[in-house]
Amino acid sequence: MRKTTDRDTAGGTGGPARERLLVIGGDAAGMSAASQARRRRGAGELEILVVERGHHVSYSACGIPYYVGGVVDELDKLIARTPAEFRERDIDVMMRTEAVEIDLDRGRVRVRDLDGGGERWEPYDHLMIATGAVPTRPRLPGADAKGVHGVQILDDGVAIRRAVVDDGARRAVVVGGGYIGLEMAEAMVMRGLEVSLVDLADQPMQTLDPDMGALVADAIRDVGVQLHLGEPVEGFDTSPDGRVTAVRTGSRTLPADIVVLGLGVKPASGLARDAGIEVGPTGGIVTDRRMRTRTERVWAAGDCVESRHLVSGGPVAIPLGTHANKQGRVAGINLGGGYATFPGVAGTAVSKICRVEVARTGLSEREAAAAGFETLSAVVKSTTRAGYHPGATEMRTKLIVERRTGRLLGAQIVGEENAAKRVDGLAIALWNGMTVEEMTGLDLGYAPPFAPTWDPVLIAARKAAEAVERDMRERPGE
Amino acid sequence: MRKTTDRDTAGGTGGPARERLLVIGGDAAGMSAASQARRRRGAGELEILVVERGHHVSYSACGIPYYVGGVVDELDKLIARTPAEFRERDIDVMMRTEAVEIDLDRGRVRVRDLDGGGERWEPYDHLMIATGAVPTRPRLPGADAKGVHGVQILDDGVAIRRAVVDDGARRAVVVGGGYIGLEMAEAMVMRGLEVSLVDLADQPMQTLDPDMGALVADAIRDVGVQLHLGEPVEGFDTSPDGRVTAVRTGSRTLPADIVVLGLGVKPASGLARDAGIEVGPTGGIVTDRRMRTRTERVWAAGDCVESRHLVSGGPVAIPLGTHANKQGRVAGINLGGGYATFPGVAGTAVSKICRVEVARTGLSEREAAAAGFETLSAVVKSTTRAGYHPGATEMRTKLIVERRTGRLLGAQIVGEENAAKRVDGLAIALWNGMTVEEMTGLDLGYAPPFAPTWDPVLIAARKAAEAVERDMRERPGE
Known part of the structure; x- marks a missing residue:
């Protein structure tokens, strides 16, 4: 800790008083933070208390569709560590305990026992907010x-699986065609x-450009999902006992x-905002x-914070376990x-809908335009392996580049086995500000079971570089 | 073309005389060069003649093990384009024609008709040497x-397949455990x-460090190949009609x-060297x-040239179709x-031996030491997908980094499905001079079918960054 506060005595000259770290939220971000803090400061020096409103800590929310669909059979497999395991490492965890107010002046948080019902104040020297996100619900x-059902915490997964498997639901409607919506649709088809x-x-998958999203729409239809696109949801019918019975759209x-x-x-930032902690746009x-x-x-x-987008430079809130883990660490x-x-x-994001792999990184064309970029793009169709190698499948790779500079701004992939993870290389290329011209020289892994002689990434870079060159010839830059 | 030579009249003021490009060697490098030159200069301006000593042009030598093993059934599948297809694009191809002498002073090449037996001189205005490589033969x-048999041109593949499939060879000995040796061993097991x-x-696979090479040795033994390591070949027994009958090692x-x-x-650089064209170390x-x-x-x-290694800065000759294609282009x-x-x-290189995927990029520990680097390394064992996702397999990732700076110098991967192509991201990271500390923040694709929350690449970067930090504490840097 920096030595700028009176209360932070860890760096003082006398024997340090034992400090207390209070963590709100026990999933990826909160528990990573708790674990890393504990690795560096022993229990004699730092007390760590985590309050978690759910029934689980340290779980993979991203695994929920696989649990619902039966790809993963036991809930326990989605749980990396139990509260007991954290307690063994001197990290105290209070389950079913919700933080309801932060008192910055007095350094304390009011918490509610969700099962017992009581409330009390918990003091802190350091406060870690890892409250995650809440599913958007239509008004x-x-x-x-x-x-x-929303799909956010593990308890949501348990409830949906119960409805689908135990309670015999026959007809499901998914509202919204993002990653989670598509993965859940597939899980319920399974x-x-x-x-529907x-x-x-x-188009589904709004994080892709429409041309690439259309490929995903085809794939999800092939799985057997009825797609109703371009239709606003107007309401939900319910039975007298308050259960949903139908979804009404503009058309059906x-x-x-x-x-x-x-x-x-x-972002579940209300608690922080109410306390006067700054929340961004x-x-x-x-x-x-x-x-x-x-x-x-x-x-x-974690999901409750906003981050800087390295290409647009602007703030974004991207809820993803991998960011939460990194940030918590x-x-x-x-x-x-x-x-x-x-x-x-x-x-960067990847997803798998049945056989179809989808990936994206950087900015889409729309996002790039919103950030003020003028862009060019190239889409190439090629194979994941050498064309003659068994298992070679077709993949589409799209690169979005800035005019004139040729800098890579974004990339999208739709394909089958072995396609999507190529996005990592593209993410690292744009992370480093590479131009597509530079990328044409990249030394990527080549052998017939892994790629054609020209990896799809290289072919796309070549086509994009050609587009940049053509644009320079044909349209004034200055 | 630069306008520095008398004979290069393409940039002159009058109507340009028709020039002639003579290409020696009709595989990846030569034909890529011919095709790109043709795209930019029509037949009225530039005549293109390719001489090729073999029976095929524009083929995938990397596909030979798959053709021998039967994974690829028809030879034609390994051939990207036939001489006739090139001729349609005004690229003249003379098959079974070997260049035997370059006369720089008079701008001509002496060629021999390997079937007919005659020789003649072919003039050039521009000469492209793409003579490839020759297999190392023990003296x-x-x-x-x-x-x-060596394994270099498609004719080698045809001969080996004939011996293995048609002539009923029962016992094979592979001499040398690099990529080609291992892939051919597996093909013949199939x-x-x-x-043997x-x-x-x-250890096999000397391009890996010994610890990673040992994993490959285990894999190749599992396939059923008898490994005799640490044994020099001392000679070959032959029958009276001059056929090989046995391989003698120091031990058996x-x-x-x-x-x-x-x-x-x-590198097949003798022709160039004899003409006085500079050949490197x-x-x-x-x-x-x-x-x-x-x-x-x-x-x-192509395989006949040397390249600059982007990490060591020194010259290297790395025979690989993907480089040949890029350089030819x-x-x-x-x-x-x-x-x-x-x-x-x-x-960068990748290979697949049965189920085992192997990849490397940058420098091995030995290569790094030879280039004057002091290195640290980290090896992590993790899974290709989220641990709970079906199909998750174990993979080992090793990073080699420079002391003090923490710059990534090399990486090696041994694993199963979906492991090896992660080397692309590592290759792009070291291409851009990233440190492992920087790499810990990389935004790589995460979803349960594709990676654990912490991709193996990120875990390895973290461990390597820790090694750098520990080294700084424990050992003087200056």
């Missing part, structure tokens, strides 16, 4: 009815349900035993590179007296 | 016997042969119906970034009046 009648997916947009009524919301999530808590908020002694990490190292930074995000 | 009695592999070194005599040499290849022809040799009007590309663009450069190589 429509019936949106809070029984049977309408369970034998009739699944409704999205206001003309879709009977539903279960509704899954895939409308994205919002994305709704995420503002932190510096070390994951410190603008408020003394308060740190934040960074916060924990700094809380433990070390130095670490979280540089920002590149917007 | 031992019997090394040139019938039944001892054909039901008893296969002899290598002077204590291995009966053999067929012997495959996997001792690597050397690796035995490869020296070129600049545009693939021009030090000799006016002479270009070179660069030469052809420049020959056609454009501008393109080949920046160098990072030493």
Whole structure:
């Protein structure tokens, strides 16, 4: 810790008083922070208390669709560590305990026992906010009815699996065609349900450009999901006992035993905002590179914060377990007296819908335009392996580049086996500000089982470089 | 073309005389160069003649093991384009025609008709040397016997397949445990042969560090190949009609119906050297970034040239189809009046031996030491997918970093499905001079079917960064 506060005595000259780190939220960010802080500061020096409102800590929310679909059979497999395991490492965890108010002046948090019902104040010397995100719910009648599920915490996964497997739901409607919506749609198809997916947009996967999103739409239709695109949801019908029975769109009524919301999530920053901790334009808590908020002694990490996008330079809130883990680790190292930074995000994401692999990084064309870039793009169709090698499948790679400079701004991949993870190389290329011309020379792994002589990434770079050159010839740059 | 030579009239003021590009060698480098030059300069302006000593042009030599093993059934599948297809694009190809002398003073090449037997001189205005490489043969009695095969051109693949499939070879000995040796050993196991592999070194795959090479040794033993490591080959027994019958090592005599040499290849630079064209310490022809040799009007590309290693800074000769294609393309663009450069190589390579995927990039520990680096390393064992996701397999990732700076110098991967191509991201990271500390923040694709929350690359970067930090504490840097 920096030695700028009176209360932070860890760096003082006398024997340090035992400090207390209070962590709100026990998933990836919170527990990573707690673990890293503990590695650096023993229990005699730093007390660590985690409050978690759910039934689980340290789990993989990203695994929920696989648990619902039966790809993963036991809930325990999604849980990296139990509260008991953390307690063995001198990290105290209070389950079913919700933080309801932060009192910055007195350095304490009011918590509520969700099962017992009581409330009390817990003091802190250092506060770590890792409250995650909340699923976006449409402001429509019936949106809070029984049977309408968000997908955020492990308890959501348990509830959906119970509805789908044990309670015999037959018809499901997914509202929203992002990653989670598509993965949940596929999971429920695997369970034998009739699944419809409704999205206001003309394509699923809005994080892709429309041409690439259309490929994903084809794939999800092939799985057997009924797609209703360009249709706003107007309401939810409910039974007298308050259960959802149908989803009404502008064009139709879709009977539903279960509704899954895939409308994205919002940073759960209300608690911080109410306390006066700065929240940014994305709704995420503002932190510096070390994951410190603008408020003394308060740190934040995970889905509740906003990050800097390394290509646009602007703030973004991207809820993703891998960021939460990294940010939590960074916060924990700094809380433990070390130095670490979280540089920002590149917007990388991958997903698998049945056989189809989808990946993206950087900015889409729309995002690039919003950030003020003029762009060019190249889309190439090629194979994942040498064309003659068994198992070679077709993949589409799209690169989005800045005019004139030829700098790589974004990339998207839609393909099958062995396609999507190529996005890592593209993410590292744009992280380093490479131009597509430079990328044509990259030394990527080549052997027939892994790539054609020209890897799809290289072919795409060549085509994009040609587009930049053509644009220079044909259109004035200055 | 630069306008520095009298004979180069393309940039002159009058109507240009028709020039002639003579290409020696019709595989990846030569045909890429020819194609790119043709795209930029029509047949009325530039005549293009390719001489090729073999029976095929534009083929995938890397596919030979798959053709021998039966993974690829037809030879035609390994051939990207036939001579007839090139002729349609006004690229003249003379098959079974070997260049035997370059006369720089008069701008001509003496060629021999390998079937007809005659010789003649072919003039050139621009000469492209793409003579490839020749398999290293031990200077031992019997090394040139019938039944001892190198693996370099497609004709070698045809001969080996004939021996293995049609002529009923039962016992094979592979000499040398590099990529080609291992891939050929596996291919012959697939054909039901008893296969032994002899290598002077204590581990196969010398391009890996010993700890990683040992994992490959285990894998190749599991396939059923008898490994005899640390054994020098001392000679080859032959029958009275000059066929190989056994391989003698320091410790044993291995009966053999067929012997495959996997001792690597050397740049086929003799023709150039004899003409006085500069050849470097690796035995490869020296070129600049545009693939021009030090000799006016002479270009070179592919396995016959040496390249700059982007990490060591030194010259290397790395025979690989992907480099040959890139270099040929660069030469052809420049020959056609454009501008393109080949920046160098990072030493990236991938291979698959049965289920085991192997990858490397940058420098091994030994190579790094030879280049004057002091290094640290980290090896991590992790899974290719989220641990709970079906199909998750174990992979080992090793990073080699420079002391103090923490700059990534090299990486090695041994694993199973979906492991090896992660080397691309590592290759791009070291291409850009990233430190492992910087790499810990990289935004790589995460979803359960593709990676654990912490991708193996990130875990390895963290461990390597810790090693750098520990080294700083414990050992003086200055």
